[in-house]
């Protein structure tokens with residue numbers, strides 16, 4: 245079988261994200277399809293790594309090249325970036341990184357640019373110490389776009405540097421242990437027997453962190469549903485919703501079903517309707533339910549127009565609204581978010597969230613519970629959204645204090661939760 249050039253594949257992926265606005269998680273599976281595990285992992289590492297440190301690599305390219313590569317040669321800009329990333333952040337020997345990266349020009353049908361790529365990378369090797377110092381003196385040193393930096397600094401004057409620091413790290417891997425098979429302690433013993441190290445969480449009995457992230461194929465009983473990969477903060481959704489077996493529950497914006505399956509682990513007999521607007525992602529809810537041998541009604545539907553897919557008189561005991569959001573709480577898992585989102589997206593998302601929340605509210609029973617959740621750290625999408633809702637929706641009342649989790653090293657992602665109930669007023 246012909247050996248693929250992994251640098252060319254990575255450069256094409258970066259090109260699709262930065263020039264065409266695609267997300268890494270949507271394009272990588274197809275690009276990795278024909279690669280073995282090791283090659284696929286290297287492409288993953290290069291692409292996610294570049295998204296983490298993009299401003300630094302762009303800075304070096306600006307210093308090293310007089311002319312920007314444009315048009316049909318633009319993809320070669322990203323080949324150079326892939327070369328720089330390997331030299332700086334991987335243990336690949338420099339000669340191998342250089343020769344494979346230069347060869348990518350052949351694969352991409354630009355053999356005339358081999359010399360340029362080679363020259364830029366060699367010049368970088370010579371000037372690396374000075375370039376590093378120069379970069380540290382720039383504003384870009386935070387590796388975040390300035391609009392987001394400003395929002396974080398204004399919302400969290402004390403904590404923004406910790407947030408940025410957490411965002412720039414690789415994410416921890418958390419599991420949710422299905423209590424119907426094992427307690428987290430029992431599963432930890434199983435993991436240890438398989439040579440995998442883990443840690444329990446003091447507050448959430450089903451949460452377990454892997455000391456080193458591992459492929460799910462290595463996890464005991466993964467295919468039988470013994471464990472699910474889910475961030476620690478995301479595991480609070482089911483706890484706050486506190487579902488009971490007799491409940492009729494609407495899981496709004498449910499795909500890919502991480503929280504649907506958690507609700508059913510807690511209350512296996514609850515009747516759940518899981519709805520999402522994205523038909524491709526809805527298929528993943530069904531796949532996850534199948535793996536966990538659970539049942540729920542699954543529908544494609546737009547949360548802004550529930551009258552199109554719900555009977556007007558239907559009402560639920562509990563609603564989980566896991567709203568579409570900026571995903572600024574999960575940047576360490578999806579570092580491309582920093583370059584795909586624009587400041588202007590936030591106001592649009594706030595409007596969309598408000599519309600879904602307002603239009604779903606009539607379908608909650610009096611005395612019922614609605615949990616509003618986002619994986620955002622921006623107050624506009626979170627606390628201000630809820631305050632605005634409470635100011636107009638007179639029969640809505642907050643239960644307890646809303647929770648704003650910030651991403652933290654060795655802990656959970658950034659998440660927001662508000663628990664609401666409906667009064668008869």
Ligand SMILES: C[S@@+](CC[C@H](N)C(=O)[O-])C[C@H]1O[C@@H](n2cnc3c(N)ncnc32)[C@H](O)[C@@H]1O
Nearest residue numbers: 497498499500501502503521522546547566568
């Ligand atoms: C944060 S994700 C949901 C994650 C999911 N609850 C889980 O735990 O696996 C937000 C979801 O909102 C969906 N979405 C976006 N706009 C929507 C709309 N107008 N109506 C319904 N779903 C929408 C997206 O397709 C996406 O799947």
